[in-house]
Amino acid sequence: MFNNYRLATNIQRVFAYAVLFILLVITIVPIWLLIVNATRSTTEIQQGLSILPSTHLVENYNILLGKGLDLPRGFGNSTFLAVASTIVTVYFSMLTAYGIVVYEFKGKQFFSNFIVVLVMIPMQLSIIGFYQYMSKLGLTDNYAALILPLIANAGGVFFGKQYLESIVMQDLIDAARIDGASELAIFHQVMMPLAVPGAATMGIFAFVASWNNFFNPFILISSLEKYTLPMLVQTLRGDVYRTEFGAIYLGLAATVVPIIIIYAFFSRYIISGIAIGAVKE
Amino acid sequence: MKRLSFILSLLVVLSMLLAACAPAATEEAPAATEEAPAATEEAAATEEAAATEEAAADLEGTLNVWAFTNEIRTMAIAFEGLHPNVDVVYTMIPMTNGEYQTKVKAAAGTADSPDVVALEAAFVKEWVEADLLADLNELLPLTEELKTFPSVVEVGSYEGVTKAYSYQATPGAFFYRRSIATECLGTDDPAEVQAMVADLDKFVETAAKIKECGTGDYFTVGTPGEMFNPFLANREQPWIVDDELVIDPMVEEYVKFAKLMRDNGYESQATQWSEGWFAGMNDTLKDANGTPKKVFSYFLPTWGLPYVLIPNSKSDSTDTGGDWAMINGPMAYQWGGTWVGVLEGSPNSELAKEFVKFVALDEENLTNWATGVYTNDYLKAIDPETPDDQAQAPGDFVSSQVVVEKITSSFDGSDLAKWLGGQNSYAAFAQAAPNVNGALLTGSDDAIQRALNDPLASYLNGDITEAEMWTQWLDAVRNEFPDLLIPEPPVTE
Amino acid sequence: MSLSKFKRNYYGYFFITPFIIGFLIFGLYPVYNTLALSFTDTTLMSKNADFVGLKNFTRLFADDVFMNAVKNTWIIWILNFIPQIGIALLLSAWFTNARLKIKGVGVWRALFFLPNLLVPASVAALFFAFFSFYGPVNQFMVRFGFLPEAMHYLQSVPITRGLVVFIQWWMWFGQTVIIVMAGMTSIPVSLYEAAMVDGATAAQMFRRITLPLLKPILIYIFVTSLVGGMQLFDIPFLLTDGRGSPSSSIQTNNILMYMKFASSKGHIGAASSVGVLIFLMTSICALGIFYFLRDKDNSEIDKSARRFFFKKKSA
DSSP states (O other), X not given: OHHHHHHHHHHHHHHHHHHHHHHHHXXXXXXXXXXXXXXXXXXXXXXXOOSSOOXXXXXXXXXXXXXXXXXXXXXXHHHHHHHHHHHHXXXXXXXXXXXXXXXXXXXXXXXXXXXXHHHTSOGGGGHHHHHHHHHHHTXXXXXXXXXXXXXXXXXXXXXXXXXXXXHOOHHHHHHHHHTTOOHHHIIIIIIHHHXXXXXXXXXXXXXXXXXXXXXXXXXXXXXXXXXXXXXXXXXXXXXXXXXXXXXXXXXXXXXXXHHHHHHHHHHHHHHHHHHHHHHOO | OHHHHHHHHHHHHHHHHHHHHHHHHHHHHHHHHXXXXXXXXXXXXXXXXXXXXXXXXXXXXXXXXXXXXXXXXXXXXXXXXXXXXXXEEEEEOXXXXXXXXXXXXXXXXXXXXXXXXXXXXXXXXXXXXXXXXXXXXXXXXXXXXXXXXXXXXXXTEETTEEOEEESBOOBEEEEEEHXXXXXXXXXXXXXXXXXXXXXXXXXXHHHHHHHHHTTTSEEEESOGGGGHHHHHHTOSSOSEXXXXXXXXXXXXXXXXXXXXXXXXXXXXXXXXXXHHHHHGGGTOOBOTTOOBOEXXXXXXXXXXXXXXXXXXXXXXXXXXXXXXXXXXXSSOOBOOOEEEEEBTTOTXXXXXHHHHHHHHHOHHHHHHHHHTXXXXXXXXXXXXXXXXXXXXXXXXXXSBHHHHHHHGGGGTTSXXXXXXXXXXXXXXXXXXXXXXXXXXXXXXXXXXXXXXXXXXXXXXXXXXXXXXXXXXXXXXXXXXXXTSBXXXXXXXX | XXXXXXXXXXXHHHHHHHHHHHHIIIIIHHHHHHHHHTTBOOOSSOSOXXXXXXXHHHHHTTSHHHHHHHHHXXXXXXXXXXXXXXXXXXXXXXXXXXXXXXXXXXXXXXXXXXXXXXXXXXXXXXXXXXXXXXXXXXXXXXXXXXXXXXXXXXXXXXXXXXXXXXXXXXXXXXXXXXXXXXXXXXXXXXXXXXXXXXXXXXXXXXXXXXXXXXXXXXXXXXXHHHHHHHTOOHHHHHHTTSSOOSTTTTOOHHHHHHHXXXXXXXXXXXXXXXXXXXXXXXXXXXXXXXXXXXXXXXXXXXXXHHHHHHHHHHO
């Protein structure tokens, strides 16, 4: 009886590892092939699959540049946009969340429910009205149209609220007040340093969201010199580059690899951050 | 309590939305129309100012040019070379899935509006017919001097106003591989091969011969998609007549023909502009088993030669240059072409006009353009940051008959002629160009034709019936043009 | 100088003011503007626009195009959500199972989550390259004898739709695993211990303890996934020709909206009407589910759990 139980457990364990392994292969293989193909020449790619990298990385890069696809500039644009978006999101979300968590004001409950409602409303679907409005303000083809709306980032506030509720220490705030610090100074000098881990997690998500965003910049940005990496990917799929497969894969890899590197360093933050929004509420 | 405030917050959002909507919707329209006269006044004012100054000083200023290829950038650099105080800011956006068309539309009339736009044949009419381009009638006398092909001017004009000019005329041709012709048809002589493909029936007979001779490894064309333009050029009526979509019998003919090519294995099934389609040009096309396949011919117009066929005829290991010949093929046609226009309200309209004049109506520029004067060295001397592939190879066919007559003989024995086994492509295009008919183009061609791509591909592939194909296409057209009358789909067997 | 507590609480308004201003300008007004535009025939190519009442909306229902897009969006979402949540429940159960002792749980989770971070546009372009007619998948399938001859994957409705579903699943199952697992680990072990004493089987425990206590989390996943799924754009847009081909089978709501925006004349009025309808549909579904299922969670679940144990105990 006991042995049977153990046997069943072992069989189940083997089965579980088998499933995990299959899932792992499914997860990793496309990414691996992408990276490998970025180092292979078009001829090699046309000859068949390979799981080992080749030696044509530099060649592919030169083809990309030669075709006028300015990958470094797209990289710079995406980085600028992502960093600016991250700063705006983290600062204003924490500010708003701090207001909700620390103060007891009339309408607080309403406001915090309102945030939850906003999280569940597909605001992106108002993009056409947003576009036309920005075009009247002369803000189309301008990164401001992508960054400023993040002042009111409901998802960020929601996350920030969940996080701050777990770390806010009323004693520290009171102590600072006795020292004569203003309320805003308390937020900046007492709360923000304490909230760094949560802010980092939120920042990583904000960064990735901006880095990966295709739809909004695709509608709002029109001049090629302001194109972000995902928009360049769309042009990569275009006519001009189709004969150069190695270069296309390299272009795709360039959008993906920086994120993988960030992930390799911060995966702990990211994974623990995902559940914060979901579990505590 | 929690639940109550939740409902309340919901209600507030909804009521704010609803309360605000009705009145302002009507407010917006007049506000939008007011902008137009102001913009033209401004343009007129700057025009006057510029005109008086012109005599005194050379051109100066910054010009924003948008285009869907890099071709015009070459001319922009040459323009900067002539006018050192002019800075042309060049933006290239690809036409993939209509991205360029959307971006220009979205930018026109806003603060980001370019000064000069390049417009492709498939959508130039849309712009010429709308009120976003400036009147360029004052340049018309130049077209007489240069004897610009009348069809080129016609395409850029609407109701007596010419708004766009082109440096190209784009008659089409049929390019084939001499080695395959010799092997399968017994000759590579252009006149004899032309006789074998003189009409569609003969073309199909020849396709059968080529398939048999190559034991299935030779395809007559890469894709019948290339032949859409020849069929379209031989329609009786344009796509739209009196706000109604017209399905000309030639469109149905084309569908039948494409199906026949697919079902008999006369085409490679590569999508036009895809890697497989290009691979056929340099003999690197392989099927999924790795078996090499060859493509006998390509339907391409003037620009197809320097921009598509020649650059793709070389791979790491193969070079098909010299093995090609060109003839008229089964049908006369034209395909594509790039027009340039100035956007209404451009603050640099005088400079923009000068640029259009230089690009499309300047004898020296057109001559340089067609004869390969704009080499990398030439361009880098003006702008050291010019990319390496910016040079303009000789052979693009220009819109001025004066220039064409002057330079045709210079292509005898040139590298270009050697690539074609000794033929002078310029002379051949010069013969075909007067037949080009611009009257069939409408502003909606691009959208209507693109909507057919997917249903047709599914039909050819056997995934849907012909009737389903027509329905899907007409639905897509209706969705694109809500105000267009859509006829009943053609009757299918 | 110290403020009275009452006065100090006014600072709450000060802290939330930037959010409210930002929301009014960049959140609410665009929604209102979209709604306003949806009653006009505004285009990008013309400076004139007229109020046309409900014409844009009636036109959407005049043919199958709009309903087809709605249908596609739901099909794609449902087909990827079910396996997503299924796999997540299974893996979470394994990962938290003390008896199985799966090694390296953190590493597995981290790897499964990776696709979620990749640029969706690149992922779509990657799969497009893999599945093109002369691409590597055909090479592989034909050379190893799985297919007699190369096929046009992206012209087949079931394969193309299946690919979108697969990519969506591939990108999101890792995240769902992490959230579900966090929920499972927050369930007190004592509940399971009590049940085990009562001789409950693993399946019983899963059904009567795990699932009910996971309900709030499952609803959270459900709602956020739904809201995201209804706005699906990048993957289907870039996987084929940007029109949702073949046979409009992956033409989602957002693609249809974009197509109206990018149509020949740039019909932003008509595009707005699509946006408005999808906005309403999604909001009603999401908020409805959230409101009806979530608010009663704690009490309900406590009750059902208690009922379960009391029954067992007394039996």
